[in-house]
Amino acid sequence: MSYVSRGFRGRRREGGDAARIPTGQYLTDDFPVLSAGPTPHTPLDEWTFSVMGELDEPRTWTWEEFRTLPSETLTKDIHCVTKWSKLDTVWEGVSVDTLLEGVETAAEYVLAYCDGGYTTNLPLEDVTGGKAWVAFGYDGEALDPEHGGPARLLVPHLYFWKSAKWVRGLTLRAEDEPGFWERYGYHMYGDPWQEQRYWGD
Amino acid sequence: MEDVDLRLDGNAIAGLLGEVFALELTGARAACAGCGTIAELGAEPVYAHAPGAVLRCRNCDDVMIVVVHGGGRYWIGLSGTTSIELRNSL
Amino acid sequence: MAGTAVLGRLTWRLAEVVRLVDETPRVRSIAFDVPGWPGHRAGQHVDVRLTAEDGYQAQRSYSIASAPGAETLVLTVERLEDGEVSPYLVDELRPGDRIELRGPVGGYFVWTPEDGSPLLLVAGGSGVVPLMAMLRHRVAVRDGTPVRLLYSSRTLEDVIYGAELERVAAVSDGIEVVHTLTRSQPAGWSGYARRIDDDMLAEVSWPATDQPAVFVCGPTRLVEGVAAALVALSHDPLRIKTERFGPTGG
Numbered sequence: 001m002s003y004v005s006r007g008f009r010g011r012r013r014e015g016g017d018a019a020r021i022p023t024g025q026y027l028t029d030d031f032p033v034l035s036a037g038p039t040p041h042t043p044l045d046e047w048t049f050s051v052m053g054e055l056d057e058p059r060t061w062t063w064e065e066f067r068t069l070p071s072e073t074l075t076k077d078i079h080c081v082t083k084w085s086k087l088d089t090v091w092e093g094v095s096v097d098t099l100l101e102g103v104e105t106a107a108e109y110v111l112a113y114c115d116g117g118y119t120t121n122l123p124l125e126d127v128t129g130g131k132a133w134v135a136f137g138y139d140g141e142a143l144d145p146e147h148g149g150p151a152r153l154l155v156p157h158l159y160f161w162k163s164a165k166w167v168r169g170l171t172l173r174a175e176d177e178p179g180f181w182e183r184y185g186y187h188m189y190g191d192p193w194q195e196q197r198y199w200g201d
Numbered sequence: 202m203e204d205v206d207l208r209l210d211g212n213a214i215a216g217l218l219g220e221v222f223a224l225e226l227t228g229a230r231a232a233c234a235g236c237g238t239i240a241e242l243g244a245e246p247v248y249a250h251a252p253g254a255v256l257r258c259r260n261c262d263d264v265m266i267v268v269v270h271g272g273g274r275y276w277i278g279l280s281g282t283t284s285i286e287l288r289n290s291l
Numbered sequence: 292m293a294g295t296a297v298l299g300r301l302t303w304r305l306a307e308v309v310r311l312v313d314e315t316p317r318v319r320s321i322a323f324d325v326p327g328w329p330g331h332r333a334g335q336h337v338d339v340r341l342t343a344e345d346g347y348q349a350q351r352s353y354s355i356a357s358a359p360g361a362e363t364l365v366l367t368v369e370r371l372e373d374g375e376v377s378p379y380l381v382d383e384l385r386p387g388d389r390i391e392l393r394g395p396v397g398g399y400f401v402w403t404p405e406d407g408s409p410l411l412l413v414a415g416g417s418g419v420v421p422l423m424a425m426l427r428h429r430v431a432v433r434d435g436t437p438v439r440l441l442y443s444s445r446t447l448e449d450v451i452y453g454a455e456l457e458r459v460a461a462v463s464d465g466i467e468v469v470h471t472l473t474r475s476q477p478a479g480w481s482g483y484a485r486r487i488d489d490d491m492l493a494e495v496s497w498p499a500t501d502q503p504a505v506f507v508c509g510p511t512r513l514v515e516g517v518a519a520a521l522v523a524l525s526h527d528p529l530r531i532k533t534e535r536f537g538p539t540g541g
Contacts, residue, residue, distance in 0.1 A: 002303070002340065002342040002348065002391060003305055003342060003389060003390075003391050004342050004343065004344055005341045005342060005343075005379070005388070005389070005390050005391075006388055007379070007383050008341045008342070008343050008349075008379050008383070009343050009347075010341075010343055010347050010349050010375055011373075011375040012347065026347065030373075032250075033207065033250070034250050034251045034252065035207050035248055035250065035251055036248050036251050036253075036255040036264075037248055037255060037257060037262065037264070038208065038262065081252050081271075082251075082252055117264075161252055181252055181253065181269075183278070184253055184267045184269045184276045184278050185253070185269040185271065185272075185274065185276035186252060186269070197271060197272060198269075198271050198272035198274065199272075199274075201272060208511055208535065209511070209535050209536075210399070210400070210533055210534055210535050211399065212336075212397045212399045212400045212534055213352060213534075213535075215336070215396035215397040215398070215399075216301065216337075216338040216352065216393055216394065216396040219301040219393075219396050220301060225396075225398040226398075227396075227397055227398050227399035227400075228398035228399050228401075241399055242399070243397070243398070243399020243400060243532070244399065244532070244533070
């Protein structure tokens with residue numbers, strides 16, 4: 001049991017719709033930057049996004065090609081495993097459904113891989129059906145490098161470590177294999193509404 | 202805030218490491234499993250503003266040590282380190 | 292000297308505020324009584340943990356400002372604009388209040404008189420705090436180690452420990468303090484008036500052939516720039532120890 005310091009409150013924001021904030025989370029107005037390493041700075045003329053692995057024909061888009069794909073603006077709540085939640089964040093991105101259109105695969109899982117070496121794993125059905133995007137815009141502007149720009153994966157229904165920054169592709173796989181944080185204790189699935197933060201939660 | 206500000210020295214996780222290891226680690230030397238560079242852990246860059254603490258090699262930036270603390274448990278990843286040299290006296 | 296020591300188990304202790312000193316408009320020194328304090332070495336820090344009534348916790352690291360063996364444990368804290376912990380420590384704490392702290396920690400960024408070489412200390416803003424512990428230790432042991440402190444602040448009123456630094460440099464043998472004020476200077480200021488750069492370091496630092504022990508502390512960018520410049524001046528990278536403060540400050 002820790003000692004309660006007189007008068008300490010912290011910087012949390014009060015209010016907010018409790019129904020939108022999962023257990024164990026605190027509301028924030030900031031957009032904290034968390035990173036496991038230095039920010040990559042891939043020039044756009046070298047950037048590509050690929051879908052590889054268990055499919056007949058791997059696909060790759062250059063930045064120019066990627067930006068001609070249909071995109072949408074969306075407003076979502078996001079929840080970080082480090083306990084902050086931010087409501088009504090506005091993104092612009094290409095739906096992963098668009099990127100996987102026409103793909104035939106027996107794979108049930110994907111591994112997202114990124115500049116700098118970060119990876120994270122997800123079930124294929126959690127990045128399809130309108131649940132995931134490759135986002136290039138935040139709050140009406142180009143996505144900042146410190147927040148994952150030029151593009152990051154966006155999967156708001158799971159803890160935000162699954163929304164991999166600096167994403168460069170998805171590998172379709174038959175088996176679920178742990179990505180970076182999943183190897184070091186974090187939950188393979190990561191549903192904030194079931195507070196699945198760590199192994200075995 | 203610029204991304205460079207997130208990069209700290211290994212010393213910044215001395216307390217976290219001290220929760221797990223009986224010997225003070227930041228003065229210990231470790232070899233990077235990637236490039237072989239040997240340096241004191243306190244001198245390696247650390248990214249501690251994350252779901253866990255990630256200590257990287259100052260030469261090649263490979264991940265050397267990962268420490269996650271949560272849910273009543275610690276996870277320690279040392280696979281990026283070939284070995285750690287600890288002296289047993291002051 | 293590389294510090295590896297048996298720690299036992301690092302535990303959280305309750306520290307009671309005994310005295311507050313306003314160093315500058317943004318910076319306050321807090322002296323604590325810490326029952327059972329095991330002692331520390333100059334340059335080490337403590338982790339501070341605050342708990343709110345509903346269980347919410349925040350934790351930060353702060354360098355110890357007091358020399359080893361001083362009567363109270365002193366932390367010097369700068370209030371950060373968006374800070375979560377520092378505004379509480381600087382504005383809210385009163386004598387008699389208690390906080391949890393853990394330490395001392397950090398065996399790497401440590402100076403002991405046994406080192407024997409000249410000492411170069413380079414500080415940016417509140418990065419001066421752990422270096423002040425080293426300087427205070429050097430003053431207390433009186434071993435004649437030559438020390439130079441190069442200290443960058445925005446303005447004169449932002450200089451922490453100003454009066455004490457002036458006194459120490461005046462009366463102690465072999466201790467020099469060089470200030471640079473980067474944003475504005477008082478009338479008649481004849482000292483450096485810009486950010487620390489290669490030329491300034493070349494002028495102030497001991498020659499590399501003296502093999503000084505070097506400690507650099509402050510914002511990440513300043514620290515990395517200074518370390519790179521000293522290496523370019525042929526200082527041994529292994530003799531340059533850095534403590535980067537990062538976005539959450541000291």
